[in-house]
Amino acid sequence: MFVDKAKIFVKGGDGGDGLVAFRRELYVPEGGPAGGDGGDGGDVIFRVDEGLRTLMDFRYQKHFKATRGEKGRNKTQHGANADDMIVRVPPGTIVVDDDTGELIADLTRHDQQVVIARGGRGGRGNTRFKSPANTAPAIAENGEEGQERWVTLELKVMADVGLVGFPSVGKSTLLSVVSGAQPKIGAYHFTTLTPNLGVVDLGDERSFVMADLPGLIEGAHTGIGLGHEFLRHVERTRIIVHVVDMSGMEGRDPFDDWEKINDELKQYNVKLADRPQIVAANKMDMPESEDNLTAFREKVSEVKPDILIMPISSLTRQGVQELLYKVADLLDSLPEFVEVEDTAAKEAEEGIVYRFEPGNDTSFxxxxxxxxxxxxxxxxxxxxxxxxxxxxxxxxxxxxxxxxxxxxxxxxxxxxxxxxxxxxxxxxxxxxxxxxxxxxxxxx
Missing domain, CATH: 3.30.300.350 (GTP-binding protein OBG, C-terminal domain)
Structure with missing residues (x-):
């Protein structure tokens, strides 16, 4: 089962309490304060693991709490800091604050990590409060509470090539032909309900990852049909292979289908309009496909004359190898990663640590x-x-x-x-x- 969305609770560890203690040694009268500081609570850290492909683990565990720091000790000994909690997530995971909708992190690279919930700072022991006016303070602080929040995880498939198109145009069949993937294939709409990934090996020391993404329908950018469940995965692909049914079955117009899909992509994210695209004119083995392809080329040339149109048939494998070589050549000319916002800088966002010191907000x-x-x-x-x-x-x-x-x-x-x-x-x-x-x- 592919799981690409999850809601979980995270909490940083509380800081350990400071200690009130005094030196009590033989021949050392009025030894003074000796209470140590509490240890810091552990952070909850999300780290990318390229070995993961889904958010399945978060279906069964939804609460992640880091451990508390140790209390301060006698003889001015600092309590031990708690270990951080490392939560592994697949590449392509975005983390959103569930309450505010704020984007916290966009995790794409192996071993990339971000602090999602900071642990609280340990409380100060009474040694910290010693002053000329109070040489034996009986004051210590409690540890600060760890930051806690509900976050939503969304997985955007990390693939070089994304297959897009209306339902039943042959995307799953094409993926099964060119890779070892075995997607569910059927002659009915929405056979593909979750993304399928396959590795395409051209045999010339070149390979790439292709994703068969769930079919679109008109209005998908507003959430209709599979809507956003599909569209968020397209954002990660470096190339879009737009599969169009040239047979005109079910009374459909290939050019109209092509326009509607591109419009949905643009309305969801305007940057997708500039994403490199190759049209795979599929089902060329059908009787009326040649005539439909000629009309399709004429109409497309008026709107986007530079777009590459490759006639193929996933069933007979006509033109499939030529399509793959064109895709590989285009990938070679593109950056390795799709440019995304650098939200990992949120790692440095202010946690809950607070002391009444100059510069702190004391408004009320x-x-x-x-x-x-x-x-x-x-x-x-x-x-x-x-x-x-x-x-x-x-x-x-x-x-x-x-x-x-x-x-x-x-x-x-x-x-x-x-x-x-x-x-x-x-x-x-x-x-x-x-x-x-x-x-x-x-x-x-």
């Missing part, structure tokens, strides 16, 4: 929810998740930071009084306006 807004004051700020919420509220010193530090960015002053402007409920994310606190320089909130 405040709204009312009945009697509660709600503070909206992604950065402050991240700070809260990192704060170990079991420590009084940690609460004091948290309050000072909020005071420094102006949260408490804005709350007073909006009418917050002693005992008012303050909500930040999933946390609720009581506002404390006692004039103390130590903190502004008490845990509710």
């Amino acid at each position: 807004s405040i709204t009312r929810d009945n009697e509660a004051f709600v503070v909206h700020s992604e950065a402050i919420e991240k700070l809260m998740r990192r704060t170990q509220f079991g420590s009084h010193e940690a609460i004091v530090r948290f309050g000072r930071i909020l005071r420094g960015v102006g949260v408490d002053a804005e709350l007073r402007k909006r009418g917050a009084k002693d005992g008012s409920t303050i909500r930040i994310g999933k946390f609720e606190f009581e506002f404390f306006e006692g004039g103390s320089d130590d903190y502004i909130f008490e845990d509710a």
Whole structure:
């Protein structure tokens, strides 16, 4: 079974928590802080494996979670960083954020890789908070949460040559004749429901990969019929071999079919209009094919005079070898890869790592929810998740930071009084306006 689309969940590993510890050695009074930092969580990395051809594995495993970093240790020892999780994908895979529709990565080359979900940074141990004013801090941070997201994987077949055309024009038969592929062949529409790949060996030390792609119908660019399930695979091919039924069976007009298919390709992706194309005028063994071919050539020359038209018959193999040599010669003159957007640069996109340091965004807004004051700020919420509220010193530090960015002053402007409920994310606190320089909130 060919699987070319999958939706999966990925999560980077959480960072390990920092440790509060002190040196306790004989003859070393007041040894000072000795709590180490937590280790970083593992990243979820997608890596291209040219040995894979489908997204079949993702039908059975849809959740990928990297491991958490180790907690900090005594004697200022750093917790171990977690190993990254490597997820293997076939070449031609594109990764899209399921929530935003943003293209994250376009993976085409063997061993190419990209970080899809970054692991969280480890929390700092109390050694990091030592200062002349506080030589024995009892403060440590929780590890940051790993980035998590739902992503959609789509596989675009990586082939040198793509066979396109209306259903039942003979694409599958042609592929079976020129390669070792054994696609399902039948005298009815949509026999081919998934792409079939075959290697064509010309015997002169030249070979190429040919893909028999599911048949198009009018309106495919809008998703009608197999629609986008077909069209996304055409984008990867270096050459398009447009198979046209010259017999005119079922009352069809070869030129009309050729125009409609090209129009669908152009409307889906305008760049496909410039993709090198050879017309394989198939079924030339049928009685009326010669007359139809003559009329076809005349009409095509008025629209695209430079296009190459090769008369063939997949059944009798007439003209097939000549077609293959023309395809190979054209491939020799083209770049090895179809140019695609360099979205691998998304690997460097900002992860979830956050610290309140100069340059970080500390903007916030405040709204009312009945009697509660709600503070909206992604950065402050991240700070809260990192704060170990079991420590009084940690609460004091948290309050000072909020005071420094102006949260408490804005709350007073909006009418917050002693005992008012303050909500930040999933946390609720009581506002404390006692004039103390130590903190502004008490845990509710």
